[in-house]
Amino acid sequence: MAAIDVRDLSRRFGSFLAVDSLSFQVQQGEIFGFLGANGAGKSTTIRMLCGLLRPSSGTALVGGVDVADDPEAVKRRIGYMSQRFSLYELLTVDQNIQFFGGIYGLTRERFAARRQFVLDMAGLHGRERTLTRDLPGGWRQRLALGCAILHEPPIVFLDEPTGGVDPLSRRQFWDLIDRMSDAGTTVLVTTHYLDEAEHCHRIAIIQAGKLAAIGTTTELKQAFRDRPIMEVQAAQPVAAMTALDALEEVEKTSLFGTSLHVVLRRADRAEEVITRALREAGVEVRQVSRVTPSLEDVFLDVVERTGAAS
Amino acid sequence: MIRTVVAVATKELHQILRDPRTLAILLLFPAFMLLIYGYALNFDLRDVRLAVQDQDRSTESRALVSAFTNSGYFQLVGYVDSDEEITALVNRNQARAVLVVPSRFEQDVRSRRPTTVQVIIDGDNANTASTVMGYAQAIVAEFSTAISLRATPLNSPRASIALEPRIWYNPQLRSTLFLVPGLIAFISMVTAVVSTALSVVREKERGTMEQIRMSPIGPMSFVLGKTLPYLALSFVAALLILVTARILFDLPMRGSWVLLCGSILLFLIGAQAQGLLISSIASSQQVAFQVALLSSFLPTFILSGFIFPLSSMPVVVQGISHIVPARYFLVVLRAIVLKGAGLAAVWEQLVWLAVFSTVALALASLRLRREWS
Numbered sequence: 001m002a003a004i005d006v007r008d009l010s011r012r013f014g015s016f017l018a019v020d021s022l023s024f025q026v027q028q029g030e031i032f033g034f035l036g037a038n039g040a041g042k043s044t045t046i047r048m049l050c051g052l053l054r055p056s057s058g059t060a061l062v063g064g065v066d067v068a069d070d071p072e073a074v075k076r077r078i079g080y081m082s083q084r085f086s087l088y089e090l091l092t093v094d095q096n097i098q099f100f101g102g103i104y105g106l107t108r109e110r111f112a113a114r115r116q117f118v119l120d121m122a123g124l125h126g127r128e129r130t131l132t133r134d135l136p137g138g139w140r141q142r143l144a145l146g147c148a149i150l151h152e153p154p155i156v157f158l159d160e161p162t163g164g165v166d167p168l169s170r171r172q173f174w175d176l177i178d179r180m181s182d183a184g185t186t187v188l189v190t191t192h193y194l195d196e197a198e199h200c201h202r203i204a205i206i207q208a209g210k211l212a213a214i215g216t217t218t219e220l221k222q223a224f225r226d227r228p229i230m231e232v233q234a235a236q237p238v239a240a241m242t243a244l245d246a247l248e249e250v251e252k253t254s255l256f257g258t259s260l261h262v263v264l265r266r267a268d269r270a271e272e273v274i275t276r277a278l279r280e281a282g283v284e285v286r287q288v289s290r291v292t293p294s295l296e297d298v299f300l301d302v303v304e305r306t307g308a309a310s
Numbered sequence: 311m312i313r314t315v316v317a318v319a320t321k322e323l324h325q326i327l328r329d330p331r332t333l334a335i336l337l338l339f340p341a342f343m344l345l346i347y348g349y350a351l352n353f354d355l356r357d358v359r360l361a362v363q364d365q366d367r368s369t370e371s372r373a374l375v376s377a378f379t380n381s382g383y384f385q386l387v388g389y390v391d392s393d394e395e396i397t398a399l400v401n402r403n404q405a406r407a408v409l410v411v412p413s414r415f416e417q418d419v420r421s422r423r424p425t426t427v428q429v430i431i432d433g434d435n436a437n438t439a440s441t442v443m444g445y446a447q448a449i450v451a452e453f454s455t456a457i458s459l460r461a462t463p464l465n466s467p468r469a470s471i472a473l474e475p476r477i478w479y480n481p482q483l484r485s486t487l488f489l490v491p492g493l494i495a496f497i498s499m500v501t502a503v504v505s506t507a508l509s510v511v512r513e514k515e516r517g518t519m520e521q522i523r524m525s526p527i528g529p530m531s532f533v534l535g536k537t538l539p540y541l542a543l544s545f546v547a548a549l550l551i552l553v554t555a556r557i558l559f560d561l562p563m564r565g566s567w568v569l570l571c572g573s574i575l576l577f578l579i580g581a582q583a584q585g586l587l588i589s590s591i592a593s594s595q596q597v598a599f600q601v602a603l604l605s606s607f608l609p610t611f612i613l614s615g616f617i618f619p620l621s622s623m624p625v626v627v628q629g630i631s632h633i634v635p636a637r638y639f640l641v642v643l644r645a646i647v648l649k650g651a652g653l654a655a656v657w658e659q660l661v662w663l664a665v666f667s668t669v670a671l672a673l674a675s676l677r678l679r680r681e682w683s
Contacts, residue, residue, distance in 0.1 A: 102316065131328075
């Protein structure tokens with residue numbers, strides 16, 4: 001049985017369809033990335049999956065429980081953490097942990113063990129009496145995660161968990177997520193950092209409330225198997241861009257630092273086509289090479305194509 | 311349920327204790343307001359400075375002067391001889407009233423001829439002047455009654471009948487005794503409504519509300535846990551006002567403490583429910599603060615009978631005053647504190663207080679429940 005099983009899930013706000021017949025499954029222990037532009041429907045979906053918002057139609061089973069039937073039972077099975085949530089800043093580390101132990105109804109023995117776990121995990125030993133306000137961002141983030149999983153939920157929702165945190169802390173944070181996943185916890189995470197999304201086992205991209213693409217990163221990058229991305233180093237990048245855009249074989253061009261990324265409609269003779277076109281235009285070519293698509297390429301591609309279709 | 315309530319209440323208490331300003335405002339501000347209002351809202355006149363022009367210089371005239379000075383309302387600043395001196399004293403504000411006793415005063419009194427004494431009053435403050443005039447009339451009337459009784463034998467049929475004003479519970483008509491219970495109601499109302507109104511909207515603003523809604527805790531536990539610490543604090547603040555009033559203004563306590571505390575709690579619960587309702591509707595702390603202040607300050611000040619008697623208001627306004635909880639609480643408070651009234655005398659007002667609290671609580675929890683899911 002899937003940890004999260006979403007079928008034809010929709011949510012309407014008045015005449016606005018925020019989520020449009022979304023269907024996907026997340027397996028137990030999986031790290032599932034949820035990508036989409038702001039307003040694409042990510043948060044609405046998460047709020048439905050957490051039992052905060054009733055679906056307009058469709059079903060969503062979280063931990064085997066229908067979110068529309070028993071939102072309270074869903075809430076007991078999940079942990080939730082968001083970048084916006086900054087704990088209670090005027091409380092100490094220990095007081096925050098105590099509060100979450102209290103509202104999740106942990107017994108005394110279990111609380112003692114879990115408190116140790118959180119302090120270990122977040123590296124907060126010796127800082128128990130520090131005000132949360134005074135903690136550096138990375139620590140605060142790990143403490144927030146610790147509080148969200150204090151009751152050992154089998155499913156965890158992370159809504160843009162790493163906003164405003166330095167790269168080292170982000171790396172440490174993802175190590176924690178990997179460990180949770182290894183221990184069998186299902187993690188659904190939204191993020192704007194596409195390099196982070198590479199950590200996910202599978203990724204769903206939603207656009208205008210619809211599922212635009214789903215799969216592993218390798219699967220998603222297959223979209224570029226027959227449409228090579230070429231990196232072009234030229235003396236006059238802007239002139240090169242104009243020349244290439246005129247070609248029938250070229251799908252699109254974009255500036256990438258000092259070089260140019262060119263997406264072609266066909267995989268064969270890519271290098272040759274570009275070099276010839278530029279030479280004819282009188283642009284000096286320094287280097288042309290095929291690059292592996294990044295998740296960012298995939299994301300922008302999906303967003304542009306579904307955006308053009310709708 | 312109880313454990314989650316305790317968890318929320320503990321958290322709230324930790325937060326309050328961490329924020330000394332809020333704590334100080336909650337506990338000390340009420341007593342401070344009592345000090346200011348208690349002294350400022352004093353309608354009494356004591357020790358009105360009195361000069362005397364005694365043209366008779368007799369036993370009877372001296373008796374009249376002592377009647378004035380012994381009343382406690384007047385303080386003798388000196389004797390004057392000429393009209394010029396009177397003008398000078400009044401102009402320099404050294405005397406607010408001058409008693410002029412005519413010559414032949416004793417002779418007239420003893421021969422039971424009608425006679426007149428003159429009181430000159432500084433009229434720059436009309437209210438004060440009319441109060442002083444009232445005092446003077448009362449003293450003179452009393453004095454004249456005493457004389458006519460003394461002059462007529464016991465068997466005389468024409469004993470003079472004078473109106474004898476006797477005011478119960480506040481024989482000296484000290485307005486503070488009347489005002490302090492009102493102040494207690496007023497101050498408790500404002501602090502309870504404002505503090506509770508801020509408490510929920512603060513979590514909404516910070517985003518912590520979202521986190522709590524993701525947890526299995528229900529809205530009732532959350533609200534109970536959040537308001538209990540404020541209820542306790544407001545209660546302590548109300549008791550502090552009472553103690554301050556006893557020390558500074560000699561407020562008596564003639565009734566039962568249990569009944570008083572019960573009434574205060576009932577009133578505070580209603581005030582907190584009102585605050586909760588505001589908090590569940592308002593989108594920001596600023597809005598919540600303004601609405602809370604307006605909805606508690608003005609009605610309690612104007613429509614409760616705190617200062618302005620309700621009976622002299624237009625019927626429509628009197629009708630509106632029925633939804634102001636302080637109106638009922640004030641009657642209860644004055645009855646218990648000043649008259650020593652028991653439950654039998656105040657139950658009706660308490661029922662209305664309970665009705666207000668229940669309705670406000672129901673509205674607040676309905677509203678919160680709707681927002682919760």
